[in-house]
Amino acid sequence: MKYICTSILFITCISIVSVFGGEDCCRKIGKAKAALLEAIDTLQRTNRLLGESSAIPSNKVAFHARLTPYVTLGSAQTVIFDHVITNIGKAYNQHTGHFTAPFNGIYVFACTFLQTRGTGVHLQMVNNSSEISKGYGTSGSGEAGVMTAVIYLQKGDVVKVRHYPGKGSQTIHGHWSFFTGYLL
Known part of the structure; x- marks a missing residue:
């Protein structure tokens, strides 16, 4: 030039x-x-x-994923939010439903979920195997459940959303349920 x-x-x-x-x-x-x-x-x-x-700095981490199918969950079954909308840092795995912390730091997580008509849904957010948040979507029509957590994670820690243990089978609504997380 x-x-x-x-x-x-x-x-x-x-x-x-x-x-x-x-x-x-x-x-x-x-x-x-x-x-x-x-x-x-x-x-x-x-x-x-x-x-x-x-360019996005290499230490940035954020994801946002949606559940597309209706899923009937068994006890402690992981919810796999299969449609990834954002995955900066590639820390969320849409095949397992696991978020694996790539760095030590403070992370924020949120999950919004909708149950199917006539059934409630009990969900739990866990870090490795420890509960960090839980939520319930009531059995009324169009009632959503929400969970949030702010937690310090070490590199390699795994955060996921799962069905609450011992709650029998419950169905979560596809297309209206999301899992989000990011490094502060």
Whole structure:
């Protein structure tokens, strides 16, 4: 880009000098050339900085996933939110339903879920095997359950949503149930 602009400026300078002549004209064109080259350098530096800042830093972690099918859950069964909408850092696995912490840090998790008509749903959010939150969607029509947790995780810790142990089979509604998490 720099060389194309310089070449165009040089050709313009020769054309003007040959038509109008004079030293004063060449001096003005020389100043214009210097200003143009400085502007090109500034634009290139700005583009490099913008390019670097638009990339997502490697220590960012966030995911948002939705459950697509209706799922009838057995005791302590993991809910697999299979449709990943966002997965920055690739820490959520849509095949297992597990979020694995890639870094030590404070994480925020939320789960919103809807039961099918006529049945309640008991869910539990666990870190490794310890409960960190629980929620219940009542048996009324269109009643949602919600769970949230803010927790310090160490690299390799696993957070998942599962059916509450010992609650018998209950059905969770597809398309209206989400699991979200991110590193603060």
